[in-house]
Amino acid sequence: MNGFITADDLSAGDRVELGHLTLSEEEIVAFAEQWDPQWFHTDPDAAAGGHHGGVIASGIHTLAVLQRLCVDGIYSRWDVIAGRGFDRLRFTAPVRPGDTLTGSVVVTDVSLDDARGRVMMDMEMHNQDSVTVVTTSMTVFLWRRGHGTAAPGR
Amino acid sequence: MNGFITADDLSAGDRVELGHLTLSEEEIVAFAEQWDPQWFHTDPDAAAGGHHGGVIASGIHTLAVLQRLCVDGIYSRWDVIAGRGFDRLRFTAPVRPGDTLTGSVVVTDVSLDDARGRVMMDMEMHNQDSVTVVTTSMTVFLWRRGHGTAAPGR
Numbered sequence: 001m002n003g004f005i006t007a008d009d010l011s012a013g014d015r016v017e018l019g020h021l022t023l024s025e026e027e028i029v030a031f032a033e034q035w036d037p038q039w040f041h042t043d044p045d046a047a048a049g050g051h052h053g054g055v056i057a058s059g060i061h062t063l064a065v066l067q068r069l070c071v072d073g074i075y076s077r078w079d080v081i082a083g084r085g086f087d088r089l090r091f092t093a094p095v096r097p098g099d100t101l102t103g104s105v106v107v108t109d110v111s112l113d114d115a116r117g118r119v120m121m122d123m124e125m126h127n128q129d130s131v132t133v134v135t136t137s138m139t140v141f142l143w144r145r146g147h148g149t150a151a152p153g154r
Numbered sequence: 155m156n157g158f159i160t161a162d163d164l165s166a167g168d169r170v171e172l173g174h175l176t177l178s179e180e181e182i183v184a185f186a187e188q189w190d191p192q193w194f195h196t197d198p199d200a201a202a203g204g205h206h207g208g209v210i211a212s213g214i215h216t217l218a219v220l221q222r223l224c225v226d227g228i229y230s231r232w233d234v235i236a237g238r239g240f241d242r243l244r245f246t247a248p249v250r251p252g253d254t255l256t257g258s259v260v261v262t263d264v265s266l267d268d269a270r271g272r273v274m275m276d277m278e279m280h281n282q283d284s285v286t287v288v289t290t291s292m293t294v295f296l297w298r299r300g301h302g303t304a305a306p307g308r
Contacts, residue, residue, distance in 0.1 A: 068190065082205075082245070085242070088239070091238065
């Protein structure tokens with residue numbers, strides 16, 4: 001009874017429009033230098049002459065943006081236990097400096113056991129030109145109503 | 155003829171042992187504050203009283219570590235065009251502060267077209283106790299021999 005959304009409160013078909021986030025070239029390069037240092041992510045000069053015609057964001061960076069939008073838009077109000085994983089994660093178009101990414105989530109399945117529920121969702125993000133840049137299905141475990149240990153103080 | 159490994163050089167069954175990387179609590183919290191600000195990733199005190207008994211790394215952080223190990227161990231020597239995506243990505247055990255993560259990759263399929271090849275791989279990482287923390291299948295596109303535009307100067 002902590003006011004958070006539990007597995008009991010979700011159903012297949014529930015849809016949430018997420019917020020948006022814009023990536024600068026500096027952010028794309030800085031993320032990739034740490035986690036995905038391939039030249040087409042980290043070297044604007046080299047990338048300008050390469051296949052993509054400029055740096056593109058690491059797919060991991062793109063997924064991190066989607067996760068952040070999900071936290072801000074849904075998980076911060078859900079009684080989450082942990083994420084289980086992603087299925088059919090596809091980087092469907094390059095993410096370039098200055099792109100503004102906007103996401104959406106549709107619940108596709110909720111299955112309940114004694115204390116927990118497994119929630120499956122289809123997710124996508126698109127850029128300012130309505131080009132889809134990533135699609136995936138994500139599975140997360142939530143507490144059922146009355147079972148959340150959640151954060152102390154909740 | 156740039157000395158990099160092309161799609162022609164890879165076959166199903168090829169196996170690569172990746173390096174390792176250790177995550178501190180400070181790194182786990184800092185990554186999550188930016189990309190996955192859920193309390194069980196960002197608040198050690200609250201998390202100590204929660205389901206996981208302490209902070210656990212964001213799954214996105216775990217995947218970022220795997221990607222970095224892949225760049226250092228394989229992609230930096232491969233003529234990569236871009237990653238296509240991940241399938242059946244599963245976070246199979248919590249990653250905790252101080253865990254040292256070590257990865258491995260096995261090529262499962264190579265399919266060639268005129269200029270490019272699609273390379274599918276099974277990947278995993280395990281911790282210092284040999285507990286597997288993430289498993290996935292990843293697909294990446296590589297240039298075929300003689301077709302790489304690759305980085306200027308390569």
